[in-house]
Amino acid sequence: MATAHAFLSPDWMAAARELRDTMAKPSTAAPVAVRMNLIVTDTPFSADVSGHIDTTGGEVVIEDGHLDGPDLTVTVDYATARAIFIDQDAAAAMQAFMGGRIKVEGDMSKMLAMQASAAAPDPDAQAMADALRDITAD
Numbered sequence: 318m319a320t321a322h323a324f325l326s327p328d329w330m331a332a333a334r335e336l337r338d339t340m341a342k343p344s345t346a347a348p349v350a351v352r353m354n355l356i357v358t359d360t361p362f363s364a365d366v367s368g369h370i371d372t373t374g375g376e377v378v379i380e381d382g383h384l385d386g387p388d389l390t391v392t393v394d395y396a397t398a399r400a401i402f403i404d405q406d407a408a409a410a411m412q413a414f415m416g417g418r419i420k421v422e423g424d425m426s427k428m429l430a431m432q433a434s435a436a437a438p439d440p441d442a443q444a445m446a447d448a449l450r451d452i453t454a455d
Contacts, residue, residue, distance in 0.1 A: 321454035324399045325357060325366045330381055332452045337378075340448060343439035347372035351427040354383045354390040357398045366395075372431075377442070389423030403453050405446060407432070 322329035350373045357366040369384045370377065397418050400409035410432070413419045421428060
């Protein structure tokens with residue numbers, strides 16, 4: 318079993334990069350081309366975590382740091398980010414959005430399109446999600 322790390326910690330990010338570099342890439346392109354910056358608040362670390370998701374190259378790239386000129390910026394608390402990205406809990410995402418715990422600046426239609434396309438993930442993308450869950454400490 319892989320060593321587990323706190324979600325979004327530097328060790329977790331390094332392990333996630335290693336998975337991305339060594340695991341099979343999804344056989345289907347990302348269904349939505351989007352450049353999204355992400356701000357995760359209320360982390361167990363000393364500061365908020367800044368990252369981004371970029372699907373414009375055909376695959377989903379999640380990395381730290383912000384992109385210049387994103388389509389949208391999403392701000393979300395740590396617990397909600399974990400529920401969305403690790404637990405893949407669509408109900409928690411909707412509940413957080415309706416409760417104002419997810420803030421969106423920019424083209425919200427891109428975020429909604431991403432969520433709608435997540436219903437039937439590529440098997441290799443699901444394997445990556447499972448591997449990310451395995452490296453994430455409880």
